Amino acid sequence: MSEPADYLPDRIREQLFHDPRVAEQDLKVDVKEHRVLLGGNVSSIQLRHTITEVAQELLPGYEIVNETTVVPATEPEDEEPVS
Amino acid sequence: MIRIAAVGDLHYGEGSQGILKPGLEHLPDRADLLLLAGDLTRRGKPEEVQVLADELRGVSIPMIAVLGNHDYHSGHEAEVRRLLEGAGVRVLEGEGTTVDLEGVRVGIAGTKGFGGGFRGAHGSDFGEPEMKAFVGHTKMLSNRLARALAGLDADLRIALLHYSPIEGTLEGERLEIYPFLGSYLMAEAVDNAGADLVVHGHAHHGTEKGRTPAGIPVRNVAQPLIRHAYNIYTLNAHREVLAAAAGGIS
Numbered sequence A: 001m002s003e004p005a006d007y008l009p010d011r012i013r014e015q016l017f018h019d020p021r022v023a024e025q026d027l028k029v030d031v032k033e034h035r036v037l038l039g040g041n042v043s044s045i046q047l048r049h050t051i052t053e054v055a056q057e058l059l060p061g062y063e064i065v066n067e068t069t070v071v072p073a074t075e076p077e078d079e080e081p082v083s
Numbered sequence B: 001m002i003r004i005a006a007v008g009d010l011h012y013g014e015g016s017q018g019i020l021k022p023g024l025e026h027l028p029d030r031a032d033l034l035l036l037a038g039d040l041t042r043r044g045k046p047e048e049v050q051v052l053a054d055e056l057r058g059v060s061i062p063m064i065a066v067l068g069n070h071d072y073h074s075g076h077e078a079e080v081r082r083l084l085e086g087a088g089v090r091v092l093e094g095e096g097t098t099v100d101l102e103g104v105r106v107g108i109a110g111t112k113g114f115g116g117g118f119r120g121a122h123g124s125d126f127g128e129p130e131m132k133a134f135v136g137h138t139k140m141l142s143n144r145l146a147r148a149l150a151g152l153d154a155d156l157r158i159a160l161l162h163y164s165p166i167e168g169t170l171e172g173e174r175l176e177i178y179p180f181l182g183s184y185l186m187a188e189a190v191d192n193a194g195a196d197l198v199v200h201g202h203a204h205h206g207t208e209k210g211r212t213p214a215g216i217p218v219r220n221v222a223q224p225l226i227r228h229a230y231n232i233y234t235l236n237a238h239r240e241v242l243a244a245a246a247g248g249i250s
Helices: A005-018 A045-058 B046-056 B077-086 B129-150 B175-180 B184-193 B239-245
Strands: A028-032 A035-039 A063-066 B002-007 B033-037 B063-066 B089-091 B095-101 B104-111 B156-161 B197-200 B209-211 B217-220 B231-235
Touching (some): A005 A028, A005 A045, A045 A063, B002 B197, B033 B197, B063 B156, B104 B129, B129 B156, B129 B184, B156 B184, B197 B231
Parallel strands (some): B002 B033
Antiparallel strands (some): B002 B231, B095 B104, B209 B217
Protein backbone atom coordinates (compact mmCIF):
# COMPACT_ATOMS: atom_id res chain seq x y z
CA MET A 1 0.00 0.00 0.00
CA SER A 2 1.46 3.36 -0.97
CA GLU A 3 1.65 6.24 1.50
CA PRO A 4 -0.94 8.98 0.96
CA ALA A 5 0.88 12.08 -0.30
CA ASP A 6 -0.67 14.19 2.48
CA TYR A 7 1.64 12.63 5.08
CA LEU A 8 4.84 12.71 3.03
CA PRO A 9 6.12 16.21 4.00
CA ASP A 10 5.81 15.47 7.74
CA ARG A 11 7.47 12.08 7.35
CA ILE A 12 10.42 13.63 5.48
CA ARG A 13 10.70 16.49 7.99
CA GLU A 14 10.77 13.99 10.86
CA GLN A 15 13.32 11.77 9.11
CA LEU A 16 15.57 14.76 8.43
CA PHE A 17 15.32 15.82 12.07
CA HIS A 18 16.25 12.34 13.29
CA ASP A 19 19.08 11.84 10.81
CA PRO A 20 22.29 12.42 12.81
CA ARG A 21 23.83 14.19 9.82
CA VAL A 22 21.05 16.81 9.89
CA ALA A 23 19.28 16.98 13.30
CA GLU A 24 17.64 20.21 12.26
CA GLN A 25 14.16 20.81 13.63
CA ASP A 26 13.53 24.07 11.83
CA LEU A 27 13.14 22.72 8.32
CA LYS A 28 10.03 23.25 6.28
CA VAL A 29 9.22 20.55 3.76
CA ASP A 30 6.74 20.85 0.94
CA VAL A 31 6.18 18.18 -1.71
CA LYS A 32 4.48 18.90 -4.99
CA GLU A 33 4.30 15.95 -7.37
CA HIS A 34 7.95 14.88 -7.68
CA ARG A 35 9.48 18.10 -6.39
CA VAL A 36 10.59 18.61 -2.77
CA LEU A 37 10.87 22.19 -1.55
CA LEU A 38 13.03 22.65 1.57
CA GLY A 39 12.93 25.88 3.60
CA GLY A 40 13.90 27.22 7.01
CA ASN A 41 17.11 28.27 8.75
CA VAL A 42 20.38 26.35 8.87
CA SER A 43 23.58 27.25 10.68
CA SER A 44 26.17 26.49 7.97
CA ILE A 45 26.64 26.05 4.22
CA GLN A 46 27.92 22.53 4.86
CA LEU A 47 24.70 21.61 6.69
CA ARG A 48 22.70 23.08 3.82
CA HIS A 49 24.51 20.77 1.35
CA THR A 50 24.09 17.78 3.67
CA ILE A 51 20.35 18.40 3.91
CA THR A 52 20.05 18.25 0.12
CA GLU A 53 22.00 14.97 0.03
CA VAL A 54 19.97 13.33 2.80
CA ALA A 55 16.66 14.49 1.29
CA GLN A 56 17.72 12.98 -2.03
CA GLU A 57 18.53 9.69 -0.28
CA LEU A 58 15.09 9.70 1.32
CA LEU A 59 13.27 10.49 -1.91
CA PRO A 60 15.27 9.19 -4.83
CA GLY A 61 13.75 10.27 -8.11
CA TYR A 62 12.40 13.51 -6.66
CA GLU A 63 13.83 16.90 -7.53
CA ILE A 64 15.21 18.54 -4.35
CA VAL A 65 14.92 22.34 -4.25
CA ASN A 66 16.82 23.59 -1.20
CA GLU A 67 15.76 27.13 -0.32
CA THR A 68 17.04 27.05 3.27
CA THR A 69 18.84 30.13 4.55
CA VAL A 70 22.22 30.13 6.27
CA VAL A 71 21.81 32.29 9.38
CA PRO A 72 24.51 34.99 9.75
CA ALA A 73 26.51 35.07 13.00
CA THR A 74 28.18 38.46 12.79
CA GLU A 75 28.73 40.87 15.67
CA PRO A 76 25.73 43.06 16.54
CA GLU A 77 25.97 46.68 15.46
CA ASP A 78 24.67 48.15 18.72
CA GLU A 79 23.43 47.36 22.19
CA GLU A 80 20.03 47.73 23.83
CA PRO A 81 19.64 49.59 27.13
CA VAL A 82 17.22 47.44 29.14
CA SER A 83 17.37 49.34 32.42
CA MET B 1 26.51 50.02 33.38
CA ILE B 2 26.78 46.26 32.92
CA ARG B 3 26.85 44.91 29.37
CA ILE B 4 25.33 41.45 28.92
CA ALA B 5 26.01 39.51 25.70
CA ALA B 6 23.57 36.66 25.16
CA VAL B 7 22.83 33.99 22.56
CA GLY B 8 21.14 30.60 22.47
CA ASP B 9 20.44 27.84 20.00
CA LEU B 10 23.87 27.72 18.40
CA HIS B 11 23.23 24.05 17.52
CA TYR B 12 26.85 23.17 17.02
CA GLY B 13 27.63 19.97 15.16
CA GLU B 14 29.68 18.61 12.33
CA GLY B 15 30.71 21.48 10.06
CA SER B 16 30.10 24.20 12.67
CA GLN B 17 33.78 24.99 13.13
CA GLY B 18 34.39 28.73 12.94
CA ILE B 19 30.74 29.85 12.89
CA LEU B 20 30.92 31.75 16.17
CA LYS B 21 34.63 32.49 16.47
CA PRO B 22 34.79 35.59 14.21
CA GLY B 23 31.91 37.12 16.15
CA LEU B 24 33.73 36.55 19.44
CA GLU B 25 36.82 38.52 18.44
CA HIS B 26 35.74 41.84 19.96
CA LEU B 27 33.39 40.39 22.58
CA PRO B 28 35.56 41.23 25.62
CA ASP B 29 35.66 44.89 24.48
CA ARG B 30 31.91 45.05 24.02
CA ALA B 31 30.46 43.03 26.92
CA ASP B 32 31.18 42.15 30.54
CA LEU B 33 29.45 38.78 30.59
CA LEU B 34 28.35 36.15 28.04
CA LEU B 35 25.16 34.15 28.61
CA LEU B 36 24.45 31.00 26.59
CA ALA B 37 20.76 30.06 26.57
CA GLY B 38 20.89 26.36 25.72
CA ASP B 39 20.73 24.16 22.62
CA LEU B 40 24.42 24.60 22.17
CA THR B 41 24.59 21.34 20.18
CA ARG B 42 22.43 19.54 17.62
CA ARG B 43 22.22 16.13 19.36
CA GLY B 44 24.01 16.60 22.67
CA LYS B 45 27.09 14.71 21.52
CA PRO B 46 30.38 15.37 23.33
CA GLU B 47 32.16 15.78 19.97
CA GLU B 48 29.67 18.49 19.02
CA VAL B 49 30.14 20.52 22.18
CA GLN B 50 33.90 20.07 21.94
CA VAL B 51 33.86 22.17 18.75
CA LEU B 52 32.06 24.97 20.57
CA ALA B 53 34.19 24.62 23.70
CA ASP B 54 37.33 25.08 21.58
CA GLU B 55 35.92 28.35 20.20
CA LEU B 56 34.89 29.65 23.62
CA ARG B 57 38.12 28.69 25.38
CA GLY B 58 40.15 31.81 26.01
CA VAL B 59 37.22 34.23 25.93
CA SER B 60 38.27 36.56 28.73
CA ILE B 61 34.88 37.53 30.17
CA PRO B 62 32.77 35.30 32.45
CA MET B 63 30.60 32.83 30.53
CA ILE B 64 27.45 31.29 32.02
CA ALA B 65 25.24 28.71 30.29
CA VAL B 66 22.21 26.52 30.64
CA LEU B 67 21.66 23.45 28.48
CA GLY B 68 18.70 23.03 26.14
CA ASN B 69 16.59 20.09 25.01
CA HIS B 70 18.98 19.25 22.14
CA ASP B 71 21.86 19.02 24.62
CA TYR B 72 20.01 16.23 26.44
CA HIS B 73 19.15 14.18 23.34
CA SER B 74 22.01 11.65 23.48
CA GLY B 75 21.99 11.23 27.25
CA HIS B 76 25.48 12.74 27.55
CA GLU B 77 24.46 15.97 29.28
CA ALA B 78 26.94 15.42 32.12
CA GLU B 79 29.79 15.13 29.61
CA VAL B 80 28.48 18.15 27.66
CA ARG B 81 28.51 20.11 30.89
CA ARG B 82 32.00 18.91 31.80
CA LEU B 83 33.43 19.91 28.41
CA LEU B 84 31.87 23.37 28.60
CA GLU B 85 33.17 23.87 32.13
CA GLY B 86 36.61 22.78 30.92
CA ALA B 87 36.48 25.71 28.51
CA GLY B 88 35.62 28.13 31.31
CA VAL B 89 31.81 28.14 30.94
CA ARG B 90 29.83 27.85 34.18
CA VAL B 91 26.79 25.65 33.48
CA LEU B 92 23.72 26.15 35.67
CA GLU B 93 20.75 23.85 36.29
CA GLY B 94 18.53 24.96 39.12
CA GLU B 95 21.45 26.86 40.59
CA GLY B 96 22.70 30.42 40.88
CA THR B 97 26.09 32.04 40.59
CA THR B 98 27.37 35.55 41.19
CA VAL B 99 30.08 37.38 39.31
CA ASP B 100 31.71 40.61 40.43
CA LEU B 101 31.93 43.06 37.54
CA GLU B 102 33.93 46.06 38.73
CA GLY B 103 32.24 46.10 42.09
CA VAL B 104 28.73 45.30 40.87
CA ARG B 105 27.58 41.82 41.87
CA VAL B 106 25.61 40.26 39.02
CA GLY B 107 23.69 37.15 40.01
CA ILE B 108 22.48 34.62 37.46
CA ALA B 109 20.02 31.84 38.23
CA GLY B 110 19.72 29.27 35.46
CA THR B 111 17.63 26.33 34.40
CA LYS B 112 16.73 24.66 31.13
CA GLY B 113 13.09 25.03 32.08
CA PHE B 114 10.43 23.12 30.19
CA GLY B 115 7.00 23.36 28.54
CA GLY B 116 3.38 23.12 29.56
CA GLY B 117 1.76 26.24 28.16
CA PHE B 118 0.67 29.61 29.44
CA ARG B 119 -1.89 31.25 31.70
CA GLY B 120 -5.36 29.89 31.07
CA ALA B 121 -4.03 27.07 28.91
CA HIS B 122 -1.43 25.16 30.92
CA GLY B 123 -1.25 21.40 31.22
CA SER B 124 -1.86 19.74 34.59
CA ASP B 125 0.07 16.93 36.21
CA PHE B 126 -2.98 14.71 36.07
CA GLY B 127 -3.88 11.44 34.36
CA GLU B 128 -1.31 9.32 32.63
CA PRO B 129 2.15 8.97 34.16
CA GLU B 130 3.60 10.61 31.03
CA MET B 131 1.48 13.72 31.57
CA LYS B 132 2.33 13.84 35.26
CA ALA B 133 6.02 13.55 34.39
CA PHE B 134 5.79 16.28 31.74
CA VAL B 135 4.12 18.94 33.87
CA GLY B 136 5.85 17.73 37.03
CA HIS B 137 9.24 18.36 35.40
CA THR B 138 8.23 21.96 34.62
CA LYS B 139 7.00 22.51 38.18
CA MET B 140 10.17 21.12 39.68
CA LEU B 141 12.45 23.26 37.53
CA SER B 142 10.34 26.39 38.10
CA ASN B 143 10.48 25.86 41.86
CA ARG B 144 14.25 25.45 41.67
CA LEU B 145 14.49 28.62 39.59
CA ALA B 146 12.54 30.58 42.20
CA ARG B 147 14.80 29.29 44.98
CA ALA B 148 17.98 29.97 43.01
CA LEU B 149 16.88 33.53 42.19
CA ALA B 150 15.81 34.26 45.75
CA GLY B 151 19.12 32.92 47.03
CA LEU B 152 21.26 35.29 44.98
CA ASP B 153 23.10 37.93 46.97
CA ALA B 154 23.54 40.38 44.11
CA ASP B 155 22.98 43.93 42.91
CA LEU B 156 21.51 42.78 39.59
CA ARG B 157 19.72 39.50 39.03
CA ILE B 158 19.24 37.63 35.77
CA ALA B 159 17.23 34.48 35.04
CA LEU B 160 18.84 32.39 32.30
CA LEU B 161 16.53 29.84 30.67
CA HIS B 162 16.22 27.79 27.51
CA TYR B 163 12.43 27.48 27.33
CA SER B 164 10.32 30.62 27.30
CA PRO B 165 8.56 31.94 30.41
CA ILE B 166 6.08 34.09 28.45
CA GLU B 167 3.97 34.02 25.30
CA GLY B 168 5.15 37.47 24.22
CA THR B 169 8.51 36.22 22.92
CA LEU B 170 6.84 33.34 21.08
CA GLU B 171 4.87 35.53 18.68
CA GLY B 172 5.70 34.24 15.21
CA GLU B 173 5.64 30.60 16.28
CA ARG B 174 2.60 28.41 15.56
CA LEU B 175 0.10 28.58 18.42
CA GLU B 176 -0.26 24.78 18.35
CA ILE B 177 3.30 24.32 19.63
CA TYR B 178 3.25 26.93 22.42
CA PRO B 179 2.94 24.24 25.14
CA PHE B 180 6.23 22.76 23.88
CA LEU B 181 7.99 26.11 23.86
CA GLY B 182 7.58 27.20 27.44
CA SER B 183 5.55 27.62 30.58
CA TYR B 184 4.17 30.52 32.58
CA LEU B 185 5.33 28.73 35.75
CA MET B 186 8.82 30.08 35.07
CA ALA B 187 7.46 33.63 34.71
CA GLU B 188 5.62 33.19 38.00
CA ALA B 189 8.85 32.05 39.64
CA VAL B 190 10.71 35.08 38.27
CA ASP B 191 7.97 37.52 39.23
CA ASN B 192 7.78 36.12 42.76
CA ALA B 193 11.53 36.12 43.33
CA GLY B 194 12.30 39.29 41.35
CA ALA B 195 14.87 39.84 38.60
CA ASP B 196 16.20 42.59 36.34
CA LEU B 197 16.26 40.55 33.13
CA VAL B 198 15.19 37.16 31.80
CA VAL B 199 17.02 35.61 28.86
CA HIS B 200 15.86 32.52 26.96
CA GLY B 201 16.14 30.75 23.61
CA HIS B 202 14.33 27.78 22.02
CA ALA B 203 11.79 29.78 19.96
CA HIS B 204 13.61 30.30 16.65
CA HIS B 205 10.61 31.91 14.99
CA GLY B 206 9.52 33.96 17.96
CA THR B 207 10.03 37.59 18.95
CA GLU B 208 13.04 39.06 20.72
CA LYS B 209 11.38 41.33 23.26
CA GLY B 210 8.71 40.79 25.88
CA ARG B 211 7.87 41.26 29.55
CA THR B 212 6.64 39.03 32.35
CA PRO B 213 3.19 39.85 33.79
CA ALA B 214 4.98 41.87 36.52
CA GLY B 215 6.91 43.83 33.90
CA ILE B 216 10.38 42.20 34.04
CA PRO B 217 12.10 42.43 30.62
CA VAL B 218 12.42 39.13 28.74
CA ARG B 219 14.72 38.64 25.74
CA ASN B 220 14.58 35.70 23.34
CA VAL B 221 18.13 35.30 22.06
CA ALA B 222 17.70 32.24 19.82
CA GLN B 223 20.47 32.70 17.26
CA PRO B 224 18.28 32.02 14.20
CA LEU B 225 16.05 34.83 15.48
CA ILE B 226 18.62 37.47 16.44
CA ARG B 227 20.82 36.57 13.42
CA HIS B 228 24.00 37.74 15.14
CA ALA B 229 26.72 35.99 17.13
CA TYR B 230 25.03 37.47 20.22
CA ASN B 231 22.99 40.49 21.25
CA ILE B 232 24.07 42.97 23.92
CA TYR B 233 21.79 44.30 26.66
CA THR B 234 22.87 46.92 29.17
CA LEU B 235 21.66 47.10 32.75
CA ASN B 236 22.21 49.91 35.21
CA ALA B 237 22.75 48.96 38.82
CA HIS B 238 20.97 51.06 41.44
CA ARG B 239 22.69 54.39 42.05
CA GLU B 240 23.94 53.53 45.54
CA VAL B 241 25.54 50.31 44.22
CA LEU B 242 27.37 52.23 41.52
CA ALA B 243 28.55 54.81 44.03
CA ALA B 244 29.83 52.08 46.35
CA ALA B 245 31.57 50.31 43.47
CA ALA B 246 33.29 53.61 42.58
CA GLY B 247 34.37 54.04 46.22
CA GLY B 248 32.05 56.99 46.81
CA ILE B 249 29.98 55.56 49.64
CA SER B 250 30.10 52.34 51.57
